[in-house]
Amino acid sequence: MRKKRIVVIGFVGTQLDRGTGSNRWERWRPTVALTQHDEMVVERLELLYSGRHEALVNQVTADIGAVSPETEVVPHQLPIVDPWDFEDVYGSLFDFARSYPFDTDNEEYWIHITTGSHVVQICMFLMTEAHYFPGRLLQSSPSRRQTVGDPGTYALIDLDLSKYDQIAQRFSREQQEGVAFLKSGIATRNARFNTMIDEIERVAIKSRAPILLMGPTGAGKSFLARRVFELKKARHQLDGKFVELNCATLQGDGAGSTLFGHIKGAFTGAASDRPGLLRTAHKGLLFLDEIGELGLDEQAMLLKAIEEKRFLPMGGDHEVQSDFQLMAGTNRDLSREVVSGRFREDLFARINLWTYELPGLGARPEDIEPNLDYLLAQFSADNGQMVRFNKEARDRFMRFAMSSEALWIGNFRDLSAAVTRMATLADAGRITDAIVADETGRLKRLWQHYSSPSGEPDEVDLEAILGDTDIAQMDLFDAMQLKSVIGVCRQSRSLSDAGRKLFAASRGSKAKPNDADRLKKYLAKFGLSWEGLLASS
Template identity: 80%
Template sequence: MQKKRTVVIGFVGTHLDNGKGAARWEKWRPSVALTQHEDMVIDRFDLLYSGKFVALVDQVTQDIAAVSPETSVVGHDLPIADPWDFENVYGSLFDFSKRYPFDPDKEEYWIHITTGSHVAQICLFLMTEARYFPGRLLQTSPPRRQAPGDPGSFTLIDLDLSKYDQIAQRFSSEQQDGVAFLKSGIATRSPRFNAMIDEIEHIAIKSRAPILLMGPTGAGKSFLARRVFELKKSRHQFDGKFVELNCATLHGDGAGSTLFGHVKGAFTGAATERPGLLRTAHKGLLFLDEIGELGLDEQAMLLKAVEEKRFLPVGGDHEVQSDFQLIAGTNRDLAKEVLAGRFREDLYARINLWTYELPGLVDRCEDIEPNIDYLLAQHSAENGQQARINKEARERYMGFAMSSEALWSGNFRDLSASVTRMATLAEAGRVTDAVVEGEIIRLKRLWHRGTRPAGQDEVALDDLMDGDALAGMDLFDTLQLKAVIQVCRQSKSLSDAGRKLYAASRAAKAKPNDADRLKKYLGKFGLNWDQASTRP
């Protein structure tokens, strides 16, 4: 393997690196001394400075060339008006990191923090810790006894965050920015969802292990996977692409070719070689949605690719390599799929390290309003025409959207389509009461078409109850229990389901407790709320 080039990034020391005449060689100058170590070669030195110190940079560049001809020096003039202004310094370094052509596979980066103002040193520390600079910190020290030509010593620091808790807490804005990025800036209000995104932001930066996103169709799994990729790419953790595939679209022999590629002549019609999506995702992120739809053979090949970073293309005799991070999505319960023999236990164990369940929209009603504002702003930006919803219309829409009438069976896809329709129909950019009323009628009609009549639902009691208990039930009890479970699956909580089921009889009770009545009814059949409300 070819040795990586060593690259140092650091500020010119306006005092420490300064010096004139032959006397300058008698003092310790950190940037120059770093290139004087006989047992170490610096291939490139990226020297940061502000415009007024260009003469000093020229002098340091000449001196480095004299002692280390193999070191190339590249000066970078940063727009820093005040080296003691945190916002100014951090912003300049942040912009620099965005345009710098990092190549971690071929170069090793040392971030020199001995020179520059204290503010610059802190900013370099924070940006290295946050992986905007994908390298290690470098600290240099003068010799104990000043001697001409003695370069002193240097230390490479692998950051251990446990030692820097106070600094990490004081400057936590980058983590908050990362969380906001994953949510596209939407001010979500669901405590459960926000806590989940906080953790995903943390592990996304720190880990390359597979992530499993569970949740119903339309809950935002694909959207979140792409945001994870973009967040990591902004931190220079990916050089490759975001590659997405819905495994439900794979059929027959073409599944293996799509994922793993094939060699020329592997089968009839294979006139040319095909790399496959796993190789396309090299150094990037592969998102496999509906991974539970993969066949068992493809699951076995995928497990090998995830664990060993290598696999055989279809019809090939030689393994190929691909180093990618996997995010898998599913609306199935993979644990049940394993028990049923439809999903490999070893693959499930491998992708189940970081598992997150994205709730459907009915379980995140508090997030409907901020998402409406986001979608309206997005529509306005894409179409070049402002779209707003007036107060009365907003209140009417929100009253319906958060009621039991709103099924949101398509989750955020339903909401996105609904807002798009209202914004398109808005008169002079204003969504009015009339537009909202029309949209509510349209949503009710769409959801009604997708609702199965009682007795034709998809509730499978054999997934919930013991076979002997089910065999001992009357048909009347079976049909009634199925209808109750269907209502539970369409409700936000035990109390909500109880209110729907006992809407008439509750008025005759002095102290109605719908939730307790429903809980006791389910208990007769050995069921609880979690079992009854979980969608298949």
């Protein structure tokens, strides 16, 4: 394996590195000393400085050229006004890191923290731990018995945060920014969703293992996968592309060819070589939506590609390599697919390490309003016109959106389409009560086939569910009420969905309504559960 070139990034020491007379060679100067170690060659030194220190930088550059002509010195003047101001230093280093062309495949980066003010050293630590500098910390020091020409010692520091608890606390802001980025800045209010995004942010930064996103169509799986990619890209953890594929679109020979590529003549119509999406995703992120739609043969090949980073193109005799991170999405219960034999158990085990279920819009009613504001702002930015609701119109739309009438079958796609239509029809950028009335009527018509034809729950056989003995001990009132509740449950997509329908009036008087918990406790009084009701329907 070819050894990577060593690149050191560090500040010139305005005190430690100074010296103009011949006696300067009798002193230990950390920046120059780094290039005097016989066992280690610094290919390039990115020398950072601020203020008017060009003369010192030129002197250090010349001295390094004398002792290590193979080392290239590249000076960078940063716009730091006050090297003791945390915001000033961190902002300048952040801008430098974002614009620097890191090449982690061929170069190894050492971040020198011996020179510079204490604030500079702390910021260099923070930037490295957050992967804005994709390297390791380097600390140098003079030998205890300093002699002329002795370069001293140096050490690479492991960033074990358990040893740096006080400094690690400074990362809370970075972590919060990462979470906000994954949510596109939308101030979501659903506690379960927020907790899930918080964990996904930590996993995305610390792990390259596959991530599986489950949830209904339109819940935002593809959107979240792209945000994860952009977050990792910003931290220099991925160098390649974001490659997305809906596996439901694959058929026949095209499935293997699209994923793994083919060689010329592999099958009828294969007129030339094709690299395939797995190779296109090399060093990047591959998002396979609806992965449950893949055939068993493609599943086996994908498993090999995930575990060994190599695979055979269709019709090929030689394996190719691709190092990508996998994210997958599905609206199926893959564990049931495994039991039924439609999904490989070994592949499921491999991609099931980090699994998250994205709730649909109906399960996150408290997030409808912040998403409404986000979509309006997005429409305004895209079309160059500010669009807003009248107060009455906004109140009317929110009442409908939170009611049992709003099925949100397409989840966030339905909400996005509704906002686009209303905003397009808004004269002078004002969405009126009449526009909202038309839109709610349109949505009801779109969803009408998903509702019970009569609008009433189907007949429930309570005796089959509870048994004759329990029925005999129930009052008619309780039996009739339980029948209605079970009917609503069977017509609902989730426990939360059923709870919102059943407690639509009373939930408004509660500070923190938990419809699912109320319904769960009600069913438990009769020895029933949500899962059991679905199984008996």
